[in-house]
Amino acid sequence: MGHVVLVLVETVNDCLYLLEDQGYELILAPSAASRAEAIATHGARIDVVLTRGPLGLRDDEMAALPLLGIICVIGAGYEEVDLQAASNRGIKVTNGAGANASCVADHTLALLLSTVRGIPQADASVRRNEWIKVRQPSLSGKRLGIVGLGAVGQAIAKRAALGFDMSVSYHTRQPRPDSPYTYRANVHDLASAVDFLVLATPGGAGTRHLVDASVLQALGPDGYLINIGRGSVVDTQALITALAAGTIAGAGLDVFEGEPLVPDGLKTLGNVVMTPHVAGQSPEAAKDTVQLVVDNLQAFFSGRPLLTPLQLPAPR
Structure with a gap:
């Protein structure tokens, strides 16, 4: 019997042929309605779920999939996957850590350059037939702080250090002894020590509003915030207030609370x-x-070790 994959993601459709070429049957369910219908109609046959962090997979959905053996999350984040439920049911979970790290790092530097150098504002000004020259800070030689030093964080740090001669500091739950960068014990200390603060950490309860008004105050009026992690990591109202008041100089955002x-x-x-x-x-x-x-x-399915397994809580 072939394997049946419930595909909840909507961003990699043009590459799903890679799964089909290996004989997997795909059931596409990118909306809430199609997701519920697919589980109700095909739940007894589905043994794989492909999802992403914000879409997740709930306990009641797992209960409706008796053959489910593995959940594959694209991207590094997995905040809405019920890991405890997966553990209780003996379901494995993997994520996509590192698969898009280069792309995310490229975009991070693009956001940083655009924000600090005022590129969108300058472009809009020229289109209005204006010729206003504003002195904007440079990036070279500045201090970069990164919250989260996984594959994405490391790729960002490498670009900043080697491409822009920046000094790099970071914060993670535990220091990385193999890292050449400076460890800071908490986000507040990191923010106070850098010019640019980049958020490359997963979402979830453990990081919700990690960047609040006090962290933004520590970043200061010449500091810039870049978020390519999860919107929930930042207290949005505190950020709006800080940007409007000049508490920080600017922000580049690819993720938002409550997106879209x-x-x-x-x-x-x-x-x-x-x-x-x-x-x-x-x-x-x-x-x-x-x-x-x-x-x-x-x-x-061949009984070999998974490439990117998530560590699940003990079953209960």
Whole structure:
């Protein structure tokens, strides 16, 4: 009997042929309605779910999938996957850590350059037949702080250090003894020590509003915030207030709380650059992401170790 994959994601459709080429049957369910219908109609046959962090998979959905053996999450984040429920049911979970790291890092530097150098504002000014020259800070030799030093964080740090001669500091739950960068014990200390603060950490309860008004105050009036992690990591109202008051100089945002809805308070500010959660999107990243899913599934169904397993809580 072939394996049946419930595909909840909508961003890698053009690369799903990699799964089909290996004989997997795909059931596409990118909306809430199609997701519920697919589980109700095909639940007894589905043994794989392909999802992403914000879409997740709930306990009641797992209960409706008696053959489910593995959940594959594209991207590094997995905040809405019920890991405890998966553990209780003996379901394996993998993520896509590292598959799109280069793409996300490229976009991070693009956001940083656009925000600090005022590129969108300058472009809009020229289109209005204006010729206004504003002195904007440079990036070279500045201090970069990164919250989260996984594959994405390391790729960002490498670009900043080697490409722009920046000094790099970071914060993670535990220091990395193999890292050449400076460890800071908490986010507040990190923010106070850098010019640019980049958020590359997963979402979830453990990081919700990690960046609050006090962290933004520590970053200061010459500091810039870049978020390519998860919108929930930042207290949005505190950020709007800080940007409007000049508490920080600017922000570049690819992720938002409650996306795709973006607060009007952000849209009216001139010192913020926004993109619609596309940092990890490129043809190369999509193909690498789906290939990692294929590789994990091939390992799982052949009894070999998974390539990117998540550590699950103890079953209870």
